[in-house]
Amino acid sequence: MPEKRDFATLFQGTSPQLIAVLTGTLVAISDGMHYGWTAPVIPILLNEQTRPFETTLHECEWLESALMIGAFCGLPTTIYFVDRIGRKYSMLLASAVTFVVWIVIGVAKNMTYLYAARFFAGMAGDMAFVAAPMYIAEIAHPKIRGFLSSIIYLMMLIGILFVYAIAPFVPYYVPSIVGGALALIELVTFAFMPESPYYLIFRNLNDEARASLGKLRKYDRSDEVEKEFEDICQAVRRQKTEKGRPQDLILIPSNRKAILIMTVLNGSQHLSSISVLLMNLHLILNEAGSVYIETSYAAIIFAALMFIAATTASMILDRCGRKVLLTISALLTGTSLLVIAIYFNLMAAGHDVKSISWLPIVSVMCYAAVFKFGLGIVPIVVTAEIFPTKMKAIGMTLADSMYVLFAIISLELYAWLHDAYGNHVPFYLFSACCYLTALFTIFVIPETKGKTLEEIQMLLKGHDKEVSVHLPKYAGEIYG
Structure with missing residues (x-):
C-alpha cells in the first residue's frame, strides 16, 4: 500500500504536463511508421497485383537512404528553428510537414514522389526528435521528467508496431491515412499547449513564461509558481553567461x-x-x-x-x-x-x-x-x-x-x-x-x-557539494 501512495504522489499535480507531452508527441507515432514503413511496403511495391506503379528492387532500396539523407539535411534548419521560433512551433512545423508527406505518399504516381516524400519525412522527423525532447525536459517537473521524456520513444515504437501490423494486410494507401490523421490531430490539439518556460525566459518574455509555468503546474499558492519561476530565471541567467x-x-x-x-x-x-x-x-x-x-x-x-x-x-x-x-x-x-x-x-x-x-x-x-x-x-x-x-x-x-x-x-x-x-x-x-x-x-x-536541469549542470561541472546544498524544495519533494 505505501508503494501505491508513493506512485500516486509522484504524478500528483502533473496532468497539464502529461497532456502537453501526449499531444506534442503524436507525430512521433507517425515518424515511427516512416522508420518501419519500408519493411512491409517494399514487398507491396514489388508485387504486380498490389503495387500502385511499376518499380524495381534497386529503386526501392533507395527509399530508406532517402529518409536518412533527409534527416542529415534537416540538421541546419532544425538548429535554426528550435531557437528562432521555439520548441512548440518547431514541433508544430514538423507535424505540418509530416501531414503533407503522408498525403504525397498516399497519392504517389511514381518513385520520384516517394523519394521526395521520404526526404522531407527525414527532415520532419529530425526536427521532431530534437524539439520534442528539449520541450519535454524544459516543461517537466523533475520528479517525472524521466517518464515524460521517454514518452516520445514509446510513441515511435507504437508507430513501428502500427506499420508492421497494418501495412501487410491492407491496401497500399491505408498507412498514409493513419499517419496523416495522427499528424493532423497534433496540429489541432498541441497548438493550445504552452511554450517552454525556459525558452520564453531565454527570449526575455518573462510574463509569458510566468503564465506558461502557471498552466503547467498545479501549485496551491501563486508564490510557489513564483519560486520556481525565479529558480528557472537564475539558471537561465547563469547559462547565458556561457x-x-x-x-x-x-x-x-x-x-x-x-x-x-x-x-x-x-x-x-x-x-x-x-x-x-x-x-x-x-x-x-x-x-x-x-x-x-x-x-x-x-x-x-x-x-x-x-x-x-x-x-x-x-x-x-x-x-x-x-x-x-x-x-x-x-x-x-x-x-x-x-x-x-x-x-x-x-x-x-x-x-x-x-x-x-x-x-x-x-x-x-x-x-x-x-x-x-x-x-x-x-x-x-x-x-x-x-x-x-x-x-x-x-x-x-x-x-x-x-x-x-x-x-x-x-x-x-x-x-x-x-x-x-x-x-x-x-x-x-x-x-x-x-x-x-x-x-x-x-x-x-x-x-x-530527481534533479533539476541546473543541478545536472552542476554535476557535470563536478560541483557535487553545491548540488546537495542548493537542492530546490520542489525538486526534492519526492526524493528527499
Whole structure:
C-alpha cells in the first residue's frame, strides 16, 4: 500500500504536463511508421497485383537512404528553428510537414514522389526528435521528467508496431491515412499547449513564461509558481553567461563531458544492433533456420515486446534511476546477442543445431524486451537533460545526427562482417559493445534522477557539494 501512495504522489499535480507531452508527441507515432514503413511496403511495391506503379528492387532500396539523407539535411534548419521560433512551433512545423508527406505518399504516381516524400519525412522527423525532447525536459517537473521524456520513444515504437501490423494486410494507401490523421490531430490539439518556460525566459518574455509555468503546474499558492519561476530565471541567467558558439561544446569541460556521454549512448544504441535487427529480422531468422513462427508475425511480436518493455521502463525510470536501468539492460542485451553469436558460430563450424533452432527466435525476443528496458529508452532521456539551455539546440541536433550516423555505421559494419566472416562475427562485436556500455555507465554517467536541469549542470561541472546544498524544495519533494 505505501508503494501505491508513493506512485500516486509522484504524478500528483502533473496532468497539464502529461497532456502537453501526449499531444506534442503524436507525430512521433507517425515518424515511427516512416522508420518501419519500408519493411512491409517494399514487398507491396514489388508485387504486380498490389503495387500502385511499376518499380524495381534497386529503386526501392533507395527509399530508406532517402529518409536518412533527409534527416542529415534537416540538421541546419532544425538548429535554426528550435531557437528562432521555439520548441512548440518547431514541433508544430514538423507535424505540418509530416501531414503533407503522408498525403504525397498516399497519392504517389511514381518513385520520384516517394523519394521526395521520404526526404522531407527525414527532415520532419529530425526536427521532431530534437524539439520534442528539449520541450519535454524544459516543461517537466523533475520528479517525472524521466517518464515524460521517454514518452516520445514509446510513441515511435507504437508507430513501428502500427506499420508492421497494418501495412501487410491492407491496401497500399491505408498507412498514409493513419499517419496523416495522427499528424493532423497534433496540429489541432498541441497548438493550445504552452511554450517552454525556459525558452520564453531565454527570449526575455518573462510574463509569458510566468503564465506558461502557471498552466503547467498545479501549485496551491501563486508564490510557489513564483519560486520556481525565479529558480528557472537564475539558471537561465547563469547559462547565458556561457558562450553559445558551436566550439564551446568542446572548449567548456561540462559540455565536453555531455558530448562524450551523448556520443557513447547514441553509439551504444546502434552498436547493440537495433537497426540491424529491425531492418534484417526476416533474413536473420531465415538464416538461423527458425521455423516455429512466420517472420511477418515474428516482426509484430518483436515490436510489441519492445513497446511493452519500454513502457515498463518509462514507468519506473524516475524511481529506479537512469544508471540502474541502463546497466542492467546493457548486460542482458549483450548476453542475448552473445547467445545468437554462439548459435551462428556453431552453424558455421558445421555442428547440427536443429535441436536448438528455437534458440535464435527466443534470443531475439529476449533482446527486444531487455534492450528497450534501458538501452533503447534511457539515452534519449539523458541526452535531453545534460545540455545547458544555450547549447541545447546545437547539442540535441548533434545527438540526432550521431543517432543517424551510428545507424548507418552499424548497418554497413554488419553487412561487411556478415559477408566477409559470417553472421556470428558481427553479433560477437555487438555483444562486446553492450558490455563496454555497461562499464561506461557505471564509471562515467552521472545519475540525473530527481534533479533539476541546473543541478545536472552542476554535476557535470563536478560541483557535487553545491548540488546537495542548493537542492530546490520542489525538486526534492519526492526524493528527499
